[in-house]
Amino acid sequence: MNSARERSPLIKLILLAGVLVFAMLLSLMTGARWIPLSDVIAAFIQPDAMNINHILVSSTRLSRTLMAVVVGASLAVAGVLMQALTRNPLASPGLFGINAGAAFIIILFSTLFTLTSLQAWLWCAFLGAALAGSLVWLIGNMGQGRMNPLRIVLAGAAMTALFSAFSQALLVVSQEGLDTVMFWLAGSLTERSLTLVWPLMLLSALALGLALICARQVNVLSAGEEIAIGLGQRLGLIRLLLGILIIVLAGSAVALAGSIGFIGLIVPHMVRKGLSIDHRWLLPGSALAGATLLLLADLVSRVVILPQEVPVGVMTALLGAPFFILLARRRGAHYA
Amino acid sequence: MSAITSQGLTLSYQDSVIIDQLNVSVPKGKVTVLIGGNGSGKSTLLKSFARLLKPQQGTVLLNGVDIQRKATATVARELAILPQTPVAPEGISVRQLVALGRYPYQSWLQQWSDEDETMVNRALARTGTLELADRPVDSLSGGQRQRAWIAMTLAQDTDIVVLDEPTTFLDLSHQMEVLELLRELNQQEQKTIVMVLHDLNLACRYADQILVVHEQTIYAQGTPAEVLTEELVKTVFDLNCRIIPDPFFDTPLCIPFGREKIE
Numbered sequence: 001m002n003s004a005r006e007r008s009p010l011i012k013l014i015l016l017a018g019v020l021v022f023a024m025l026l027s028l029m030t031g032a033r034w035i036p037l038s039d040v041i042a043a044f045i046q047p048d049a050m051n052i053n054h055i056l057v058s059s060t061r062l063s064r065t066l067m068a069v070v071v072g073a074s075l076a077v078a079g080v081l082m083q084a085l086t087r088n089p090l091a092s093p094g095l096f097g098i099n100a101g102a103a104f105i106i107i108l109f110s111t112l113f114t115l116t117s118l119q120a121w122l123w124c125a126f127l128g129a130a131l132a133g134s135l136v137w138l139i140g141n142m143g144q145g146r147m148n149p150l151r152i153v154l155a156g157a158a159m160t161a162l163f164s165a166f167s168q169a170l171l172v173v174s175q176e177g178l179d180t181v182m183f184w185l186a187g188s189l190t191e192r193s194l195t196l197v198w199p200l201m202l203l204s205a206l207a208l209g210l211a212l213i214c215a216r217q218v219n220v221l222s223a224g225e226e227i228a229i230g231l232g233q234r235l236g237l238i239r240l241l242l243g244i245l246i247i248v249l250a251g252s253a254v255a256l257a258g259s260i261g262f263i264g265l266i267v268p269h270m271v272r273k274g275l276s277i278d279h280r281w282l283l284p285g286s287a288l289a290g291a292t293l294l295l296l297a298d299l300v301s302r303v304v305i306l307p308q309e310v311p312v313g314v315m316t317a318l319l320g321a322p323f324f325i326l327l328a329r330r331r332g333a334h335y336a
Numbered sequence: 337m338s339a340i341t342s343q344g345l346t347l348s349y350q351d352s353v354i355i356d357q358l359n360v361s362v363p364k365g366k367v368t369v370l371i372g373g374n375g376s377g378k379s380t381l382l383k384s385f386a387r388l389l390k391p392q393q394g395t396v397l398l399n400g401v402d403i404q405r406k407a408t409a410t411v412a413r414e415l416a417i418l419p420q421t422p423v424a425p426e427g428i429s430v431r432q433l434v435a436l437g438r439y440p441y442q443s444w445l446q447q448w449s450d451e452d453e454t455m456v457n458r459a460l461a462r463t464g465t466l467e468l469a470d471r472p473v474d475s476l477s478g479g480q481r482q483r484a485w486i487a488m489t490l491a492q493d494t495d496i497v498v499l500d501e502p503t504t505f506l507d508l509s510h511q512m513e514v515l516e517l518l519r520e521l522n523q524q525e526q527k528t529i530v531m532v533l534h535d536l537n538l539a540c541r542y543a544d545q546i547l548v549v550h551e552q553t554i555y556a557q558g559t560p561a562e563v564l565t566e567e568l569v570k571t572v573f574d575l576n577c578r579i580i581p582d583p584f585f586d587t588p589l590c591i592p593f594g595r596e597k598i599e
């Protein structure tokens with residue numbers, strides 16, 4: 001608000017951005033083959049088509065790094081928006097039934113048509129995510145009165161259960177492609193070429209930008225329905241916008257990288273504690289922290305059992321579960 | 337001219353009618369106090385005055401115009417409402433909460449002006465929350481929290497201020513402080529104040545007009561002296577009492593009885 005009060009979050013935000021750049025460089029360097037920083041930099045400034053290191057950096061490593069950044073930022077920002085929309089600090093984008101919906105449509109289409117291109121695979125996942133998200137949204141808005149956050153949570157749980165049951169039934173009927181589906185479900189950022197993923201990444205980036213400029217509206221929304229209307233907010237409109245943003249962000253994240261848990265839940269919490277609860281800081285801060293955290297998790301998952309890889313979703317769960325328990329205990333003590 | 341007028345106003349939740357075919361008006365520049373038993377519909381009526389609740393039938397006119405037809409941002413610059421039990425976002429500071437009150441004056445281009453800053457500081461100072469400004473709202477006592485919310489309402493800088501039980505949770509001296517503040521705003525800035533109070537004696541002391549909400553309508557209205565009678569208290573609150581003139585302020589003073597024998 002006034003300049004003196006704003007300085008401290010700004011410095012922290014810049015620090016966060018610095019850490020992200022550092023993590024991105026590290027991600028370009030690390031893998032089954034270690035590439036020195038000088039080669040990474042040279043790969044961008046003076047690319048040499050014959051140099052194997054340069055080729056590695058500008059193809060697979062770059063796309064993987066950018067994907068981790070976009071997916072991490074999308075999940076974290078979707079988490080912030082979800083928590084503001086439901087006024088529930090334990091809400092996460094997964095509550096919209098998005099992961100289960102994406103998995104179901106992928107499994108359905110791959111049994112019906114045998115999906116061959118990765119492109120088809122991506123858009124099926126996004127379609128499924130959007131389908132489940134929209135259903136949950138519609139049920140949450142049904143009936144008398146306005147949107148009911150509790151009904152959203154319940155509808156999300158019901159949709160997740162429903163789509164998971166369908167998926168399991170389909171998997172039992174057809175064993176085909178089970179392995180790929182399982183690996184994808186666990187969440188992975190395995191090397192995919194940028195030419196394939198850029199449309200979805202662009203979509204996420206747009207949604208991220210839009211979310212950032214809505215920060216003030218989100219602040220008012222999180223003060224509760226009556227206060228928001230009293231302050232002249234067009235509640236239906238802003239809720240619809242946030243719903244669409246959450247579906248796009250979480251849907252493209254799950255399409256790009258499978259179901260990666262906990263980022264959308266823990267990052268908003270850490271940034272609230274460490275930076276600010278004001279969404280003008282919280283949203284950009286969460287985007288940076290989410291990107292960094294997913295990058296680091298992916299880094300570890302790449303090297304921890306060389307030459308094999310652990311799905312990054314497993315890494316985030318290993319990181320996130322203890323944090324979540326800590327959080328629940330703290331809050332429990334707080335309210336006891 | 338009246339600030340708020342209801343015409344044939346019917347309010348209901350699902351199937352139960354709370355207010356039935358009500359015509360009432362709230363005069364401009366006056367302090368109007370709503371009294372009535374628990375669950376009689378005071379909060380419901382206030383919500384409809386602030387377009388938080390859509391009428392089943394009838395209309396609410398704000399400064400002469402149907403409130404449902406006005407742009408909601410325009411309404412927010414004319415009328416501020418403090419609901420009965422607002423819950424602040426977790427971890428928000430008092431200053432951040434009060435700053436939300438400036439939302440109706442901001443736009444995509446004009447984000448935070450000097451006037452916003454001035455109004456926020458003034459609202460903090462007037463409610464005695466300046467020294468609490470950087471504390472998280474959820475770490476405050478009930479009374480301090482209430483004053484922070486009132487500050488948010490004042491930061492909205494509207495001519496009409498609607499407050500649902502602004503004095504609950506406050507100790508007697510802070511109750512008086514809040515009521516004095518509201519009267520001051522009324523007398524110095526000609527603000528129209530509409531509020532719900534449960535303390536009949538304070539209601540009589542501070543109100544220009546009293547509205548009694550009972551049996552789905554405004555059962556009685558007028559100046560405190562006109563409205564507050566022993567029969568009314570008996571019918572509306574099912575309470576035996578004596579009404580005497582207040583020895584200092586001359587407004588009606590209600591002395592309630594429990595099981596004591598009254599001769």
Ligand SMILES: Nc1ncnc2c1ncn2[C@@H]1O[C@H](COP(=O)(O)OP(=O)(O)OP(=O)(O)O)[C@@H](O)[C@H]1O
Binds near residue numbers: 372379
């Ligand atoms: N959201 C709601 N849904 C259904 N019924 C409601 C709702 N809100 C209030 N009611 C009912 O409407 C009636 C009037 O409620 P209201 O809150 O207006 O009373 P009140 O006069 O403000 O009471 P109090 O003095 O306790 O604050 C009550 O019977 C209440 O149970």
Ligand SMILES: [Mg+2]
Binds near residue numbers: 379
């Ligand atoms: Mg009430």
